[in-house]
Amino acid sequence: MAGKRLEKMEENRAKLIAAARKAFAEKGFANASMDDLTADAGLTRGALYHNFGDKRGLLAAVVEQLDGEMAARAREIGAKSAGNGEGDIWLALLAEGAAYIEMALDPEIQRIVLLDGPAVLGDPSQWPSQNSCLAETRKGVHAMVESGVMKPVDIEAASRLLNGAALNAALWVAASDNPTEVLPKAIEAFSLMACGLKAEP
Structure with missing residues (x-):
């Protein structure tokens, strides 16, 4: 029963x-x-x-579901960019970040997660769903630092900065007057910032 x-x-x-x-x-x-x-x-x-x-609690549940789908989709795109070589995990990281930012063009994600979500639920970096995104980023950064693909940087700091950069880029794209014009600028800047962490060949 x-x-x-x-x-x-x-x-x-x-x-x-x-x-x-x-x-x-x-x-x-x-x-x-x-x-x-x-x-x-x-x-x-x-x-x-x-x-x-209440309605706010319902929004939080919807945001959590959508955020989880975004993270899974970004991981899937990243995995397709990665082969078996160590350099490929770097390409996966860049592809994952770009994919996450690009999802800001999806009308459902744009309105619910990136516009209404922060306005009603507060700072997205504090959402439980963002913590799981951060945990995934941390795993990837740890693997790259260990294998020498990434400079010997503090893993927590690098993970938070990469995660925060992708999230804030997506928020910027969603809130801009011309998202399609802003998107390539955001992705290019994200990639250039991330490349500063890459170890010299």
Whole structure:
């Protein structure tokens, strides 16, 4: 019985997140009403309060889901750029950073994660989903420092700076008046900054 109840709760959470994701992308956080969200999910306001506390809590869940998808997509793109050689993990790092920044052009990501997210939830570098991105960056930086691909730099410092540079570049692209014009500038600057950490051949 408890298993069934838990299953139903998970199902309700998933329905609310899906409905909120659609509404926040189309209308923005401020204009998406709780009644619309719950009606689209076929649930009551009580279900929203029970699962997320309030609309802000629901936004946090949507941002976490999207941020996780962004990180996975960036890793996948990075992995395709990497072969088996040590130099290829460097290419993977650059491709991953560029891919993350480029996602700022995706209308759903732009509105929910990069515009409404910081406005409502505060500093993105403090979000739990960003901590998992940082953990992945840390792993890559550690491997590159150990193998001599990257200069013998402090791993934590390099990881935070690389992670922060990609995040802030994406925020800049999303908030600019002309994102497509800003994007190549952001990616080029990110790559040049990152290259300062690369060991001399």
